[in-house]
Amino acid sequence: MARLNTIVDYTNELLDIGQFKDYCPNGLQIQGKTEVQRLIGGVTASRDLIDTAVEAGADAILVHHGYFWKGEQACITGLKYERIRRLIEAGISLLAYHLPLDAHAEYGNNVQLGRLLGVEIEGGFGRQGNIDIACYGQFPQALPASELAERLHSVLAREPFHIHGHDGMIQRIGWCTGAAQGYLEEAAALGLDAFISGEVSEHTYHVAQEAGIDFFAAGHHATERYGVQALGAHLAEHFGLEFSFKDLYNPV
Ligand SMILES: [Zn+2]
Structure with a gap:
């Protein structure tokens, strides 16, 4: 009490x-x-x-x-x-x-999701005021995009929506829970192989194709x-x- x-x-x-x-x-x-x-x-x-x-x-x-x-x-x-x-x-x-709950370094949605996916968190991007909301990091071992899709499915109990844009294996990824598909181009500029968010927009497809990055919409509710x-x-x-x-x- x-x-x-x-x-x-x-x-x-x-x-x-x-x-x-x-x-x-x-x-x-x-x-x-x-x-x-x-x-x-x-x-x-x-x-x-x-x-x-x-x-x-x-x-x-x-x-x-x-x-x-x-x-x-x-x-x-x-x-x-x-x-x-x-x-x-x-x-x-x-x-x-x-x-504040997306971004917190211990209890935040993004840090918690990164841990569940087995990513080593390296840093942040996607500034809101003075704070980076999104995270980036890498898997200990590169994996095929299909395997990342399966991992998202099993961790979140929800099948992700996947847009293929990157050639080859996935090792470095960015992610931001909720409706953060707008960070995709910034994720690509960081040289990441894939970006995960909750929601997807019509233009997300073209950005992923043109920037050469994979995108996964894993569910707004599910990721948060x-x-x-x-x-x-x-x-x-x-x-x-x-x-x-x-x-x-x-x-x-
Ligand atoms: Zn949200």
């Missing part, structure tokens, strides 16, 4: 949220009970996740995708009202960490499951909380 404010202050500092120029507020987005014992984690603060948290008797929810995105309708109406009403009625706090799990487990240990991660279905 710990005080909500203590957990929020600690996490904000741990993830260095002030360093980021983000598309949403990071930290406590919806305030609930003063004390937290049971924490539920998920990728997105969807209505399903809120209902799951209410059923589980949670005091707080930790997510990567929260609310109040830049450019969206600011009013609390419609689906957004429904979600926020449920949270407030149940006294459940919502903690959301977006770019791991930061919240790592951070939630750390907070549970640090504050003596109960934590469970809910991997609610999302095929995108």
